Amino acid sequence: MDKRLIWLAVGSFAMSTVGFVFASLLPSIAADTHTTIPMAGYLMMTFSLAYAVGAPVLSALAGEIDRRRVLTVAMLSFVAGNLIAASSSSFSALLAAQIVMGMSAGLFAATAQATAVSLAGPEHRARAISVVVGGTTFAVALGAPLGALIATFWGWRGTFLSIALLGIICAAILWVRLPHGLRGVKLTLAERFATVSRPGVLPALATTLLYLTGGFIIISYLAPLAIDGAGLPAMALPGMLLCFGVGAVIGNLASGYLADRLGATRVVVMSLLMSFTVCLAIAFGLKLLPHELSGPLLLGIMVPWGIVGWAFPPAQASRIVGYAPEVAHLTLGLNASALYFGIALGTVVGGRVLEFATPSDLGLFAAIFPVMALAVIWMSGRSRALAAAPAE
Numbered sequence: 001m002d003k004r005l006i007w008l009a010v011g012s013f014a015m016s017t018v019g020f021v022f023a024s025l026l027p028s029i030a031a032d033t034h035t036t037i038p039m040a041g042y043l044m045m046t047f048s049l050a051y052a053v054g055a056p057v058l059s060a061l062a063g064e065i066d067r068r069r070v071l072t073v074a075m076l077s078f079v080a081g082n083l084i085a086a087s088s089s090s091f092s093a094l095l096a097a098q099i100v101m102g103m104s105a106g107l108f109a110a111t112a113q114a115t116a117v118s119l120a121g122p123e124h125r126a127r128a129i130s131v132v133v134g135g136t137t138f139a140v141a142l143g144a145p146l147g148a149l150i151a152t153f154w155g156w157r158g159t160f161l162s163i164a165l166l167g168i169i170c171a172a173i174l175w176v177r178l179p180h181g182l183r184g185v186k187l188t189l190a191e192r193f194a195t196v197s198r199p200g201v202l203p204a205l206a207t208t209l210l211y212l213t214g215g216f217i218i219i220s221y222l223a224p225l226a227i228d229g230a231g232l233p234a235m236a237l238p239g240m241l242l243c244f245g246v247g248a249v250i251g252n253l254a255s256g257y258l259a260d261r262l263g264a265t266r267v268v269v270m271s272l273l274m275s276f277t278v279c280l281a282i283a284f285g286l287k288l289l290p291h292e293l294s295g296p297l298l299l300g301i302m303v304p305w306g307i308v309g310w311a312f313p314p315a316q317a318s319r320i321v322g323y324a325p326e327v328a329h330l331t332l333g334l335n336a337s338a339l340y341f342g343i344a345l346g347t348v349v350g351g352r353v354l355e356f357a358t359p360s361d362l363g364l365f366a367a368i369f370p371v372m373a374l375a376v377i378w379m380s381g382r383s384r385a386l387a388a389a390p391a392e
Contacts, residue, residue, distance in 0.1 A: 004119055004177050004178060005116050005119060005131045005132065006131070007170060007173050007174055007177060008071075008112045008115060008116055008131070008132045008135070008174070009131050009132050009134055009135035009138075010135060010166070010170050011071070011075055011108055011112060011135065011167075011170045011174065012108070012109060012112060012132055012133070012134075012135030012136050012139070013135035013136070013138050013139045013142075013143055013166075014078070014139075014143075014163055014166045014167050014170060015078055015101075015104070015105035015108055015109070015139075015167075016105075016135065016136040016139035016140070016143065017139040017143030017144060017146075017147055017163055018047060018082070018101055018105070018160075018163060019044070019047060019048065019051070019105075019139075019340075019343065020139055020140050020143065020144040020219075020241075021143065021144045021147035021148060021151075021159060021241075022043065022044040022047075022220065023144070023219055023220060023221070023222040023223060023237075023241070024144070024147070024148035024151060024222070024223055024237040024238065024241060025147075025148070025151055025156040025159065026040045026041060026043075026044075026220075026221070026223055026224075027040075027223045027224065027227070027234070028151065028155065028156050029043065029094070029156050032156070033090070033091040033094065035091055036355075037221065037223070037224055037351075037354060038350075038351030038352070038354045038355050039091075039351075040091075041220055041221065041347045041348075041350065041351040042095070042347075042348075042351070043094055043095060043098050044098075044220055044343070044344075044347045045343075045344045045347040045348055046095055046098040046099060046102065046344075047098040047099075047101055047102040047105075048102065048340040048341070048343040048344035048347065049102065049340070049341070049344045050098065050099045050100075050101070050102025050103045050105075050106065051102040051103070051105050051106040051109075051337075051340040052106065052336075052337040052338075052339075052340035052341045052344065053103070053106070053337075054102060054103035054104070054105070054106030054107050055106035055107065055109060055110045055333055055336055055337050055340075056106075056110070056193070056333060056334070056337055058103060058106060058107040058110075059106075059107060059110035059111060059333070062107065062111070066180065067111055067114065067115045067118070067178070068174065068175065068178040068179070068180065070107065070111050071108060071111055071112060071115065071174050071178065072171050072174055072175045074104045074105075074107045074108040074111065075104070075108060075167050075170055075171035075174065076167075076168075076171050077100060077103075077104040078100075078101055078104035078105060078108065078167050079164045079167040079168055079171065080100060081097045081098070081099075081100035081101035081104060082097070082101065082160045082161070082163050082164035082167065083160075083161075083164050084096065084097040084100065085097035085098070085101070085157075085160045086157040086158075086160040086161045086164065087157075102340075106336075106337075106340075109336060110333050110336075112132050113132050113133070113332070113333075115178070116131065116132045137248060137249060137252045137310065138249075140244070140245045140248040140249075140306075140310070141242075141245030141246060141248055141249045142242075142245060144241045144244075144245060145238045145239070145241040145242035145245060146238075147159045147162070147163070148237050148238040148241055149238040150162050152234070152235060152238065193334070195324060195327050195330045195331050195334065196334065198323055198324040198327075198331075199323065200319075200323040200380060201320065201323050201324060201331055201334075203376050203377070203379070203380035204316070204319055204320045204323065204335070204380075205320075205334060205335060205338040206338075206373075206376050207268070207316065207373045207376050207377055208316055208335055208338040208339055208342060209338045209339075209341055209342040209345070210342065210369045210370070210372045210373040210376065211271075211272065211275070211312055211316075211342065211369065211370060211373050212338075212339050212340075212341075212342025212343050212345075212346060213342045213343075213345045213346040213349065213369045214275065214279065214346065214366045214367070214368070214369030214370050214373075215275065215309055215342075215346065215366065216342065216343045216345075216346030216347055216350065217346045217347075217349050217350040217353065217362055217365055217366040217369070218279065218282065218350070218362050218363060218366050219346075220343075220346060220347040220350050220351075221350045221351070221354060221359065221362060222237070222240065222241075223237060224354060224359050225282075225286070225298070225359045225360075225362055226240060226295075226298060228359050229286045229294070229298075229358065229359030229360050229362075230286055230291060230294045230295040230297075230298045231291030231294070231295050232295045232298065232299070236295075236299070239299075240298075240299060240302050243299070243302035243303045243306065244302045244303070244305060244306040244309075245306060246303055246306060247302065247303040247304060247305060247306020247307040247308075247309075247310070248306040248307075248309065248310035249306075249310075250303075250306070250307050250310075251306060251307035251308065251309065251310035251311040251312075252310045252311070252313070252314060254307070254311060255267060255310070255311040255312070255313070255314040255315045256314050256315075256318075258311070258315070259314065259315040259318050264315045264316070264318040264319045264322065265315075265319060265377070265381075267311060267312075267315035268312060268315050268316050268319060268377070269374065269377065270311075271308055271309075271311045271312040271315065272312070272370040272373050272374050272377075273370070273374070274308040275308055275309065275312075275370045276367050276370040276371060278301060278304070278305050278308055279363045279364070279366040279367035279370070280363060280364075280367050281297075281301060281363075282298065282301065282360075282362075282363035283360055283361065283362070283363025283364045283366075283367065284363075285297040285298070285301075286298070286359065286360035286363070287360045313339070316335070317332060317335060320332065320335050346366075346369075349365060350362055350365075350366075353365050
């Protein structure tokens with residue numbers, strides 16, 4: 001394996017950590033900026049929307065620019081966003097920082113995967129992409145709990161400063177180690193989005209959107225869910241995120257094996273069904289049990305929830321590639337945008353639930369979205385079956 005791929009993965013790790021560590025930072029950010037937790041959730045929504053828009057738009061604009069330069073500029077912009085966040089004294093400055101970080105992260109992710117393929121060669125494309133995407137998995141498993149732990153000692157500003165330091169190191173190494181002259185193919189936005197018209201692609205993107213929306217209704221507000229809903233102390237949050245991350249690594253690794261053995265669609269369906277079950281278990285556990293039992297229940301469900309949740313992305317990516325293998329680099333980019341649009345939507349819905357209901361109700365609302373995703377898969381399969389049926 002080309003060792004330069006590791007630093008592309010480290011860059012993905014740093015940028016993805018911002019998105020996943022917010023679940024533990026929202027209460028302290030809300031307190032310091034004199035706002036509510038649902039209002040602070042708009043920071044996570046802003047980052048996700050900026051990422052979802054930045055990935056296709058900025059990568060289209062930077063198509064023919066030297067990828068080493070694009071990656072370095074994206075990383076340094078991301079570092080600047082973290083420094084703005086760490087030094088901000090107002091909520092509006094934090095929002096601006098999230099836009100900078102999200103756009104930079106979207107550009108970096110799209111360019112890093114293309115660069116990995118160029119470095120590894122077409123025959124090792126899948127492995128190269130998996131290494132870079134693996135940085136995101138480790139952001140869930142290690143970055144989010146470590147960021148939460150840093151915040152308990154040095155505050156949420158310390159978390160952003162730590163991520164900025166890692167970004168500076170990564171940018172310097174990428175500039176030194178990556179070769180000159182790696183350039184992409186310039187594609188317009190219209191050409192990139194034309195892949196949506198391929199059979200099966202649009203329903204698959206809708207499935208990704210709905211699944212992530214349901215998951216992040218809960219994940220975005222894990223802190224109030226744990227503290228107010230289950231009576232756990234704030235110090236439990238890093239441990240909870242670590243448990244979820246361990247499950248995510250297991251689910252991510254198992255997903256590829258299961259998809260090869262059972263089929264990607266079956267794994268996606270099973271993940272959706274189990275996610276629905278987990279959401280209901282969280283909701284009714286917190287509603288019906290006292291804190292002495294609901295707290296341990298929430299702690300105990302984190303590892304299996306991580307397994308269930310992260311069995312979905314690899315299998316779903318395999319489904320999307322299968323619909324149009326020749327333009328996989330485009331469909332996977334659109335899938336990443338759908339993923340972050342789902343995170344943004346889940347953050348908004350979860351915030352509205354907290355404004356008008358209790359933390360335990362997050363699970364009830366979250367359970368709706370896996371069911372909707374299952375309906376999309378069923379209708380899409382039925383449409384393809386009718387289209388393939390011979391005319392009488």
